[in-house]
Amino acid sequence: MTEFDIVGSEAIREGVATDAYFQRTEDTLRYAGKNPRVVAEVTADQFPDGEFEVFAGVKDAAALLEGHDVDVDAMHEGQLFDGGPVMRIEGDYLEFARLETSLLGFLSHASGCATAALEARVAAPETPVYSFGARHVHPSIAAMVERSALVAGVDGFSHVAAGEILGKEAVGTMPHALLIAFGRGNQADAFRAFDEAVPEDVPRIALCDTYGDETEEVLRAVETLGDRLDSVRLDTTSSRRGNFRHIAREVRWELDARGHDDVGIFVSGGLGPAELRNLRDVVDGFGVGGYISNANPVDFALDIVEVNGEPAAKRGKLSGVKEVYRTADGGHHVGLRGTPGPTDGDSLLEPLIRDGELVREFDLDAATRRAREDAERVGFGDE
Structure with a gap:
C-alpha cells in the first residue's frame, strides 16, 4: 500500500503501469517464439477533418521510450494536427508493447489540456490568461496540466509544486477563505494585512466579491490600499453573477470616476472561450480553471501498420507507414511513406529517438511559439 493512490515513476518506466492484456500478449508471444519487427503509429483520426488539436505530452513520452531499442519519429511539442499519425515507433514489438498504456496516457491527456488552453488563448489574444484549474485534478498530474497550458501560450499558472518542476513561478494572490477568516465587514483589515505580509514583488490584487456588491468591495479596496492596489479580481459565483459583463463595466466606470483608471480588473470563475x-474588451485579465484542467483527453490509439516490412492494420485503420505534411495554406496532409508529398509541404514527423537514444531537446518557449504560429497558419479558433 502507498500513502496516496499514485502510480509511481518506477512502475511507469518498467511497464507495470499497463493494461493486463499487454502482459498476456507478451506471455503469449514469448511462448510462441514470436517477436515481429513492427511499425506502430499513434493517431486520433485517420484522415484530416479540419478539427485541429495541439500535440503535447511529448517530453514524457520520450522519457518513457528512451532506453528501449526503438526508433521513434514524432511531431514537435506544440504542433497542431487534425488527422494521421502524430508519432511512429519502429522496433521489435516486445520492446515496447507493455508501454502502450502509459504512452497513450501521456499524449492523450496533455494534448487535451493543451487544446483547451489554446482555445482560451485565441479567444482573448491580447489579454493575459492564467491557468487556475489544478484544484480540479489529481495533484500528481498538476505539472502536466500547467505545462500543457504553457505550451498553448497562457501567461502563467497557480500551482506551486508544478512551478518547481517546470522552473516557473506560480502566480496568485488571495482566496475567499482569507476574507472569510477576517470576518464579514472586515475586508479592509484583510486587504491591509495581505499588503503588509506578502513580498513586494507580489501584485496587490484584491478579491472583491466575498460578502457584498462587487463595486462596493472594489471601492473599499481602493480606499484601503490606495496607490498600492494593482488590480481587483471578481470571482462572483455564477448563481449570483447576473450579467458579468455589466458588472465589470460598472466596476470600471466607478474606478475611473474616482481617478483610479490604472487599477486593473481580473475575472475568474467557470470561464471558457x-x-x-x-x-475581453472590458477586463484586463482572466483566470481559467476547469475549462483547461477538465478537458477531455484526445482519443489517441496506437496501431500496428506494418509487420516485418508488410502493410498491416485492423479493420477501420489504414495500413502502411505514413507521413504527414503541413502546406503553406495551413493544410494538413497524410500520405504513404515513399510516395510524393505536397510540393510545398513540410514533413511534420521528425526523429525523436534513434536506437533508444533521445535525439531531440525540449524547449517550452519554442513549443509555445510553435503552437501560436501553427494556430495562425491553420486558422485555429477562427470565428
Whole structure:
C-alpha cells in the first residue's frame, strides 16, 4: 500500500503501469517464439477533418521510450494536427508493447489540456490568461496540466509544486477563505494585512466579491490600499453573477470616476472561450480553471501498420507507414511513406529517438511559439 493512490515513476518506466492484456500478449508471444519487427503509429483520426488539436505530452513520452531499442519519429511539442499519425515507433514489438498504456496516457491527456488552453488563448489574444484549474485534478498530474497550458501560450499558472518542476513561478494572490477568516465587514483589515505580509514583488490584487456588491468591495479596496492596489479580481459565483459583463463595466466606470483608471480588473470563475470573447474588451485579465484542467483527453490509439516490412492494420485503420505534411495554406496532409508529398509541404514527423537514444531537446518557449504560429497558419479558433 502507498500513502496516496499514485502510480509511481518506477512502475511507469518498467511497464507495470499497463493494461493486463499487454502482459498476456507478451506471455503469449514469448511462448510462441514470436517477436515481429513492427511499425506502430499513434493517431486520433485517420484522415484530416479540419478539427485541429495541439500535440503535447511529448517530453514524457520520450522519457518513457528512451532506453528501449526503438526508433521513434514524432511531431514537435506544440504542433497542431487534425488527422494521421502524430508519432511512429519502429522496433521489435516486445520492446515496447507493455508501454502502450502509459504512452497513450501521456499524449492523450496533455494534448487535451493543451487544446483547451489554446482555445482560451485565441479567444482573448491580447489579454493575459492564467491557468487556475489544478484544484480540479489529481495533484500528481498538476505539472502536466500547467505545462500543457504553457505550451498553448497562457501567461502563467497557480500551482506551486508544478512551478518547481517546470522552473516557473506560480502566480496568485488571495482566496475567499482569507476574507472569510477576517470576518464579514472586515475586508479592509484583510486587504491591509495581505499588503503588509506578502513580498513586494507580489501584485496587490484584491478579491472583491466575498460578502457584498462587487463595486462596493472594489471601492473599499481602493480606499484601503490606495496607490498600492494593482488590480481587483471578481470571482462572483455564477448563481449570483447576473450579467458579468455589466458588472465589470460598472466596476470600471466607478474606478475611473474616482481617478483610479490604472487599477486593473481580473475575472475568474467557470470561464471558457465564450466568456473570454464576451469580456475581453472590458477586463484586463482572466483566470481559467476547469475549462483547461477538465478537458477531455484526445482519443489517441496506437496501431500496428506494418509487420516485418508488410502493410498491416485492423479493420477501420489504414495500413502502411505514413507521413504527414503541413502546406503553406495551413493544410494538413497524410500520405504513404515513399510516395510524393505536397510540393510545398513540410514533413511534420521528425526523429525523436534513434536506437533508444533521445535525439531531440525540449524547449517550452519554442513549443509555445510553435503552437501560436501553427494556430495562425491553420486558422485555429477562427470565428
